Structure formats: structure tokens, C-alpha cells
Amino acid sequence: MTMNDPEVRHLSAGATHDHEAVARLLHALAEPSRLALVHLLTGTERRVVDLTRDLGLAQSTVSAHLTMLRDAGVVAVRREGRSSWYRLLRPEVAHLLADAEDVALAPVPREEAS
DSSP states (O other): OOTTSHHHHHHHTTOOOOHHHHHHHHHHHOSHHHHHHHHHHTTSOEEHHHHHHHHTOOHHHHHHHHHHHHHTTSEEEEEETTEEEEEESOTHHHHHHHHHHHHHHSOOOOOOOO
């Protein structure tokens, strides 16, 4: 698929794109532990202590990843006593990751002979 393909031209014709915003989102997601956090938070709210145990990472590492995801608008935090509960703020991010996995794991099509 090239920029000259009708499908690609349709996607970009007359549209304005905030590439900076998309880059910030993708940068926040571009780390395997953060992707795992998004998967763990899909459809449920979890405490930092639970996420730390499930990922096998230090609490400070998990907290740093969650901060980055929160700053990118991907997750939200709710305080309850001494616990911090995290959830996906944008559930469509889970769909984005599912689509990205489909693309990443799909066989690469061969170039057809011209």
C-alpha cells in the first residue's frame, strides 16, 4: 500500500491529523510492560500492588509506567485510603492494541510481480 493507493488517499484527503498527539500516545504504549499493564487493566480496575505482583516488577517501576500512561490519557487513578486503583480511561486503547497485535503477528504479504 502506497500513498498513491485510493484507500490511503481516501484516508488522508482533506483530513487534518494531529500527528503529535498520536505520536505521544504511541510512545506511551511503545514498551512491553506498559502494553502488559493495558492488557491487565482491560475491563477491570486494579491496585498497584496487584499489578506489581502480576507483572513481577518493582512497585516503583510499575508506578513509573502508570504515570506515563496516565500522562498520555490512557489510564485514570482513583484513590481509596492508601490504595491507588487504576483503570483504562480510554477503553478503545485495548482495541487499538488488539488491532496492532493482529498486524504484528500477520504474515507479511509478498510483493506481487509487476
